[in-house]
Amino acid sequence: MKYILKLCLLFSLFTLRIQAQNKILVKLAEDLKGPYTGRLMVYTQADTSKPFGQVQEDTPAFAITVKNWKAGETQTLDHASFSYLKPLDSLKRGFYKLVAILDTNTKERGNNAPGNLYTRTEVVAMFDYGVTALPTLTLSNVFPERIFKQSDLVKEVVLKSDLLTKFRGEPIFMKAGVVLPPSYQSNSDKKYPVVYVIPGWGGTHHNVYNKGQQNAYGIGKGEEKIYVFLNPETQTPYGLHAFVDSRVNGPWGTALVTELIPYLENQFSISKLTKHRLITGQSSGGYGAIWLALHFPDKFGGCWATSPDPVDFSSFTGIDIYKDDNYFYTPQKNERGIFIINGKATSTLKKMSLKEQLEGDGGQTQSFEAEFGVPGKDKRPQPLFNPLTGKINKAVANSWKPYDLALYVQQNWHEIKKDAGNKIRIYAGENDNFLLQNSVMAFRDKIKLVNAHIHIEIVKGANHFNTRLIVADTIQKEMDAAITRHCSN
Secondary structure (H helix, E strand, O other): OHHHHHHHHHHHHHHHHHHOOOOEEEEEOOOOOOOEEEEEEEEEEOOOOOOOOOOOOOOOEEEEEEEEEOOOOEEEEOOOOEEEOOOHHHOOOEEEEEEEEEEOOOOOOOOOOOOOEEOOOOEEEEEEOOEOOOOEEEEOEEOOOOOOOOOOOEEEEEEEOHHHHHHHOOOOEEEEEEEOOOOOOOOOOOOEOEEEEEOOOOOOHHHHHOHHHHHHOOOOOOOOOEEEEEOOOOOOOOOOOOOOEEOOOEEHHHHHHHHHHHHHHHHOOEOOOHHHEEEEEEOHHHHHHHHHHHHOOOOOOEEEEEOOOOOOOOOEOOEOOOOOOEOOEOOOOOEOEEEEEOOEEEEEHHHHHHHHHHHOOOOHHHHHHHHHOOEOOOOOEOOOEOOOOOEEOHHHHHHOHHHOHHHHHHHHHHHHHHHHOOOEEEEEEOOOOOOHHHHHHHHHHHHHHHOOOOEEEEEOOOOOOOHHHHOHHHHHHHHHHHHHOOOOO
């Protein structure tokens, strides 16, 4: 009898542990009336001793979609919520810091986009096996519009694009931060060379204030130049557009060349000589710079790209999208690694995809799908792969071919070589964290077949993030040489 009672007791405790359901409650501060619609996300951090976001760790997160959320109502995240890494009921025992973000901005990507709500106060909660946790978070603050701080030598330009407005069916504006050289105010007759900068992921025209960015792009070095930091993030819900003409995002490249550049040349003392109009970019911006130099070769005197996004889609962060069957797994059924540090993968493409699904529109993968692909019936970018299995959609992969720059050079070099030859220089670190050096080398091998004069250099010891700084002085010397060389325009 005692044995039976013990079994019943153990069974009851086991049942309680299974039935215990962790829940996270989120409410609105009293002054946030709503209604709000968007993606509600809760992030966890296991190291509770440090401020949130200062710890490099991969911990679970959860999300739900909310509609018409009003003050006084509470949202609940539970075992049924979308989960990253682990369901809410499977959290490892311990204390966690929690923060919440409500992404309401459908025009710009990113958790800190203007109008998004966030919890200013971090909550520490205990999660234990078999014990229901019910922490409550309060969304209390709203991310404001970023204010561009202008000065005598730093100006903001916001220009409505007729081309993009027509394509999107709503007003679309291009934004730029213009950095003028020290002599600009006292030398009104001089026409200055100009360098157009396309920042990488997360970069905007506000990068003009960042000292690291100024050093990386050579502001204040060599010949005096005007620098124009472009904003590839503005009004682009599906992720950075890189100033590429896209069948989903619209004709950002053409809008830059035919609308923004002429406007800037009329507003500022910018030389209109082709050899004085240079373009450069890093990562996604590096791809954009190369794309522009190839598609508008008579408009730019030189192009410098560092650590560019995949320029050959047969080597797309380690995947041949035309031949490989699965985005997540190798033919040997191993997860494909990414974010390589000291030769070891610290994450996987599957995890990266799950994180992007958690956060909704605007992730890196979707930005590729919008930049290179075609829209579906709902006008959204068609997915390259099944988000659950990783199986690659070959029809979508083939639709990307016009943006495979290796193929583009092979097919078009005979037409563009007069204007594009010896103008494009590409630098990639031999230890790129996203395997982009392999794509650059595949690009190099293919363009050799048509004798394309494009300089490619693999920088020894460099990774994705420091390549630009390592070659910054070299690029400045090359830019100055391009500016001062004698050539017809």
